[in-house]
Amino acid sequence: MASDAPLYKNQVMLLSQSFFIKDNQAELQLHAHKYDFDFRFFNEVWEFVEAVVCDRGHSLFVIDLDALHNMQSDMADSRKTLMLSELLQRLPQDQSYVYLQSARQGGRFLLQQRLVDSNCLAYAEKPIANDVLVDKLFNLFVQRKRGDLVRLMYLGEPVGLDDGALMHRRLEVIHHADAQTLHLRVKELQPDMVLITEAEYARTEAIVRVLKKNIEADPVREIMLLQRHPDAGVTERALHSGFDDILMLTDPGVLASQLVNRANKIRINKDLIGKDRATGLLNKVGLQKKAQDLIRRAARENRPLAFGVVDIDKFKTINDTWGHYFGDIVIKRLALTLAPSMGEDDLLSRFGGEEFVMVFWDCTLEQGWEKMDALRQAFGAIPFEVKPGDVRRFSFSGGVAAYPEYKSENELFLRADAMLYEAKQGGRNRICQRPAG
Structure with a gap:
């Protein structure tokens, strides 16, 4: 090839x-x-x-x-x-x-x-x-891998953490001052960890229960209490309330090291759970979380999104004719075609089998169609030597939908998938999009 x-x-x-x-x-x-x-x-x-x-x-x-x-x-x-x-x-x-x-x-x-x-x-x-x-x-x-940014929400008086040094190690610290609005900020920014000082916990003991009982709460998010001095009674009440762990403030440098170690484990687990092993792209689980975050950001910043779904044409025939190993190579080559065109804020996922999903940041429906059609042409130009002297080319079909016309990750996927079906029915090797209405 x-x-x-x-x-x-x-x-x-x-x-x-x-x-x-x-x-x-x-x-x-x-x-x-x-x-x-x-x-x-x-x-x-x-x-x-x-x-x-x-x-x-x-x-x-x-x-x-x-x-x-x-x-x-x-x-x-x-x-x-x-x-x-x-x-x-x-x-x-x-x-x-x-x-x-x-x-x-x-x-x-x-x-x-x-x-x-x-x-x-x-x-x-x-x-x-x-x-x-x-x-x-x-x-x-x-x-x-250096990995994705891990986000920590911190509630309480500053304790001497070097936010810049932590950011350099891919841990972003977001300070929040009001316990009674913390649950709203957590819902908005979806941090991986929340650190609450014992002073804030003493003032508002219900705070961790409010965070935990939200049905939309991330079940793997770590919520930790920061204590200055050991107190068995406070520790027991905090754990009973729902805190995942207790950290002691002995030294800001030690605390920073503890947080970085936790962030590294979270990052690795997110990669293992949220990435497709054959292509290194997001899988269905990883896409869902990141797409929801991107939609929330688009709402805050009043930006459009284009959501695309593509599927390799006649992929079963490819597998049946030249074998699953060759089919895996075609999937891998499509991933390598799509990935370089993704911007820093875009998302690319191998959603399952021969199906891929793309989310383009700050991109209208028409712009999304243009990007996907250019990728369709690029993939169609790749020669695959299926056996010596026998060169074939393959294609994909796609559908695209746009935010804010469709509001949620599920609505966007269903609309783009419907457009993909229309492309398949219309003869394949094309990208379909129609404005809502």
Whole structure:
């Protein structure tokens, strides 16, 4: 297939000579492609080290420790076994590594200590199923991403947090002064965490119950009490009221570190729950939350939105004719066609199967149609070599709706989906839109 964009943006570099890995390369690759990354296999240390040095920051580096027994040292005595210390000396020190080890190796605590003190990103015990290994490596890719902004709503007197430094670490602090309007502000901005000082809680004990009992409340939002001094009675009442945790204000720097650690976990969980693993795009769950947030923002700022739904034409025929693996490649290539055209405030989701959803910020119905039609033409121009000498091109159909003509995320989707159906019925390979009325 001809294309400038690589099909998989991330890769795993694996140093191994073991029977377990070598006989499973094809299966490992197949699983990895479903998670938007690719494997490169190495059986020589010098080649592996060279690849690590040349990497541009999109890779994980995995070392099978059993390979050491089959790699000749280039030291003077030419031992057949490469010592771990020699390997660690050769590895670039500005990178971190994932180590695969046997159960016997895993039982030696001093070895574990040596690994975790030597640029170890993670370690895993073999035997490990290929699909499990790939899933765990995908999780490491997610953890290394800078990720989305996490939002903290703070109620109470300032305690010395450095809001700028926290923003640099992707944690936005929003200060609010009035306990009796906090629930309205939380509903409007949908923060991931809420931190309430004990002074504010003492003045308005019902505050957390008001936040929690709202049927639209985010069930994974963390609401925390900030105490200056330990008080078992206050702690017990706060937890009984619905607070998720109690933080102690010992030092602003310590508090900031605690909040950043929580934000990192929230961010990872949101990525794992809200992202499609094969394309890295939002999935249905992730889209719903972000689309609702974008609609609320559009209402506040009086901006239009265009909401588009697209579906690959005759996708079942593609799968039946050339196989599901080829169908996955067509889906991946469509994702790579759509993603570069999305603005910073736009949303792109693999909604399910071969269906994608786009939300364009500050965009009218007509402008949304123009953007989607340009993408339709770009995708239709991509040549797919289905077999040597046999090149095909594929298409998608789409429908578009607009806010504020349609007010909610559900209304926008249903209208755009109806327009998609009209495009399919009208002959496919087209984008349909009609003003409401």
